[in-house]
Amino acid sequence: MTIRIVHLSDIHFGCENADALEGARRFILEQAPDLVAVTGDITQAGYPREFAAARDWLDQLPCPSIHTPGNHDTPYWSVVGRLCWAFRDYGRYIGPDAFESASLPGVQAIAINTARGLQPRLNWSKGQVRLEDAALACRRLAAGEGLKVVICHHPLMEVTGGPMTGRVWGGVAASRILAEGGVDLVLTGHVHSPFGHPLPFADQRTYAVGASTLSLRERGVPAGFNVIEADEACIRVTAQGWIKTHFEPQRSWGFDRRPRTPGETSRPAASAA
């Protein structure tokens, strides 16, 4: 059984790349994946009209979707709003701001919220993760069968060579919890640049995967999204990039899956192409 997930991020409705977004919509309609995962920054400034546009777009998808908020999904230009009702409009239009989940044959997914409206540091847009949230995600995923996926907005560990940082408070410790908890994939956005690497904990079979953006806020790579295909032995990630009129594969990664049965021989952790 092969599971297919389309991983979108940082659409930034209000500043979206309309052509690329329409291309992504057509791609998803044609490919009919099992699940669409949207890893935050769904809007540009958290305005209701941006969330409404996002809701209209998401409602056109032919498959289930799971979402998590990013720092841009708070009332970006209102300190009072970010302090008092950071995820109110996200909740009205998109869904719960934490622990949204999807349970499908062959895949279990759950969202952790790493975005905050305010933080006791100058740059409130960086990430935070509660370790108890990571532990709870592991417990909930353990109850189901198949590929175990956590989604959040900020990469929990810094991306080597990435165009920006996440600086997630608690990110390294949460990564360890997710790896020791048997999570297969941690899907994120924020840096607007695709990546894939094993987390350096436990059996190194938990993989951090980031998607590009579908907005005009490109950071040195084309607008795009990831296609994730997982069978019993392998997880393949392909970053699709928007080349003026169409999507083309830009990079791909192949990861060995954690053995499913006790006693199965381990193989090298990962390969990239």
Ligand SMILES: [Fe+2]
């Ligand atoms: Fe973003």
